[in-house]
Amino acid sequence: MAFGDSLTAGYGVAAGLSYPDYLQKEIDAAGYAYRVVNMGISGDTTSGGVNRMEEAVMRKPEIVILELGGNDGLRGLPLEATRRNLDEMAARFQSAGSKVLLAGMTLPRNYGPDYIKGFESIYVDLAGQKRMALIPFLLEGVATDPRLMQGDAIHPTAEGNRRVAATVFRYLKPMLKQAR
Numbered sequence: 001m002a003f004g005d006s007l008t009a010g011y012g013v014a015a016g017l018s019y020p021d022y023l024q025k026e027i028d029a030a031g032y033a034y035r036v037v038n039m040g041i042s043g044d045t046t047s048g049g050v051n052r053m054e055e056a057v058m059r060k061p062e063i064v065i066l067e068l069g070g071n072d073g074l075r076g077l078p079l080e081a082t083r084r085n086l087d088e089m090a091a092r093f094q095s096a097g098s099k100v101l102l103a104g105m106t107l108p109r110n111y112g113p114d115y116i117k118g119f120e121s122i123y124v125d126l127a128g129q130k131r132m133a134l135i136p137f138l139l140e141g142v143a144t145d146p147r148l149m150q151g152d153a154i155h156p157t158a159e160g161n162r163r164v165a166a167t168v169f170r171y172l173k174p175m176l177k178q179a180r
Contacts, residue, residue, distance in 0.1 A: 008040025
């Protein structure tokens with residue numbers, strides 16, 4: 001399950017071109033028997049994610065790619081609230097038997113070094129505390145290339161999403177079981 005915000009939902013690209021769509025292709029090509037469920041909602045915050053937990057847990061995902069927090073940061077929400085919400089979601093997924101792959105995020109440099117450092121450390125700290133796999137930065141190699149980003153400089157293009165999926169797959173692969 002890809003559980004996140006607009007980066008997961010595929011904001012601004014045609015249907016079938018989100019990173020979870022490309023991730024499904026990567027998983028299939030590698031011979032794994034998994035179906036990727038896209039539970040991305042554009043504009044969602046970590047508190048919105050907490051509110052959607054019941055529906056997500058009811059689907060009994062084996063693995064969850066938890067990608068939330070970017071909108072919290074862009075809105076300048078208190079870091080402790082973001083941390084608390086991500087912690088709660090990770091704990092609920094884990095207690096339901098799901099493995100969690102946490103997708104790290106950063107913010108534009110104009111948010112100031114202290115806020116950015118605190119924001120980024122949420123992901124690193126939680127991954128360690130909860131023993132979760134961590135993608136240090138979901139948009140690694142994409143966010144800094146204007147050709148891979150939409151005009152808003154926040155959301156990837158279709159090609160950017162393909163590259164995000166490759167990054168996710170690199171971290172996800174050790175968590176997958178080969179199809180027999």
